[in-house]
Amino acid sequence: MSSQKEKLLFSERLKQALTQEHHPISPTFISKQFNARYSGEPISVQSANNWLLAKAIPNQDKLSILSLWLNVSNQWLRFGDNDTQTDKSTLNTEILSAKDYDFLLKFNALTETQKTLILNIIEEFQN
Numbered sequence: 001m002s003s004q005k006e007k008l009l010f011s012e013r014l015k016q017a018l019t020q021e022h023h024p025i026s027p028t029f030i031s032k033q034f035n036a037r038y039s040g041e042p043i044s045v046q047s048a049n050n051w052l053l054a055k056a057i058p059n060q061d062k063l064s065i066l067s068l069w070l071n072v073s074n075q076w077l078r079f080g081d082n083d084t085q086t087d088k089s090t091l092n093t094e095i096l097s098a099k100d101y102d103f104l105l106k107f108n109a110l111t112e113t114q115k116t117l118i119l120n121i122i123e124e125f126q127n
Contacts (some may be wrong), residue, residue, distance in 0.1 A: 004054070006057065007055065007056065007057055008052040009056040009080055010051070010054070010057045010078065011051060011052055011053065013077055013080060014051055014052065014070075014077065015052065016080065017031070017066075017070040017071075017072045017077065018070065020070075020071075020072075021070055021071060023070075025052065027045045027046070027048035027049035027052055028045050028048075029049035029052075030048065030051070031043050031044060031045045031048040032050070033069060034048065034062070034065060034066065034069070037065050037068070037069055038062070038065045038102070039099050039102040040061065040062075040102065043062070045111075057078070058093075061102075061105055063077060063078050064101070064105065065101070066110070068101065106110070115118035
């Protein structure tokens with residue numbers, strides 16, 4: 001599939017997810033809501049507009065935040081696969097804040113040795 005076709009299909013799914021959650025299809029609304037949930041570099045209204053106009057697809061960490069916020073699976077939002085609803089095993093924004101989820105994304109990127117060190121530190125604080 002061509003890159004432009006992928007962008008177009010992503011844009012359509014993003015709009016569908018926004019509509020299903022009764023949100024406006026507005027780049028200003030998307031950027032404000034997204035930035036409230038994302039602890040990384042904030043996105044601009046222009047970035048959100050590019051997603052809606054099929055000019056760009058967000059990277060994986062941003063897709064994860066969008067999918068949690070919009071209650072759709074990451075896989076469906078990016079590729080159109082599976083159900084639109086998140087399955088029971090996916091993380092939910094009602095359970096985890098964006099900051100917690102951001103921590104999990106960063107933790108997941110660590111090496112096994114680094115993960116072990118972090119887990120040992122956490123266990124020390126729990127004792």
